[in-house]
Amino acid sequence: MATIIFVGRSNVGKSTLIYRLTGKRVRRGKRPGVTRKIIELEWKNHKVIDMPGFGFMLGLPREVQERIKDEIVHFIEDNADKIDVAVLVVDGKAAPEIIERWEKRGEIPIDVEFYQFLRELNIPTIVAVNKIDKVKNVQRVIHFLAEKFGVPWSEIDKVFIPVSAKFGDNIERLKNRIYEVIRERQEQRA
Numbered sequence: 133m134a135t136i137i138f139v140g141r142s143n144v145g146k147s148t149l150i151y152r153l154t155g156k157r158v159r160r161g162k163r164p165g166v167t168r169k170i171i172e173l174e175w176k177n178h179k180v181i182d183m184p185g186f187g188f189m190l191g192l193p194r195e196v197q198e199r200i201k202d203e204i205v206h207f208i209e210d211n212a213d214k215i216d217v218a219v220l221v222v223d224g225k226a227a228p229e230i231i232e233r234w235e236k237r238g239e240i241p242i243d244v245e246f247y248q249f250l251r252e253l254n255i256p257t258i259v260a261v262n263k264i265d266k267v268k269n270v271q272r273v274i275h276f277l278a279e280k281f282g283v284p285w286s287e288i289d290k291v292f293i294p295v296s297a298k299f300g301d302n303i304e305r306l307k308n309r310i311y312e313v314i315r316e317r318q319e320q321r322a
Contacts, residue, residue, distance in 0.1 A: 134314045135179045140221035142185030145262040149297040212253040217313040224261040256313045265296040
């Protein structure tokens, strides 16, 4: 059974995207931090894992936010060899501004850091650039993200998939890319 994890900041649409891909509902809400525990579900002989969002979680004390972040990191580290693909979901409208704000403070943006963390663990990672229905120039956003994430020009189309979980845009393309990565991962293990 292949394992797919969905990770990303709070309120970027991970649970909605899982629903669009699988037709299975996961607990979700309008405020950040609704998914606070790791949720697993089965879909077409795959294990799909909805991870809590990292970063800001409305109404939660800082120490609870840090504990959840630590749980996410430890879960991924402990299961890296079993994870076939990670889908890092980013908010296509907000991510560029957030990344620039972190960089101005001299910090590594958490989305960039998380992508690098997944790659260091050799987990194939697809970046689902969500909420493209709110983005005027999708290609510009994807090229910006590719530069910040350190993704070579030749890999952009394999790594970044623009989607709208809300309206279902490009869901089949994302699904096909997930299947492709799972096949590649299983061939490597054979």
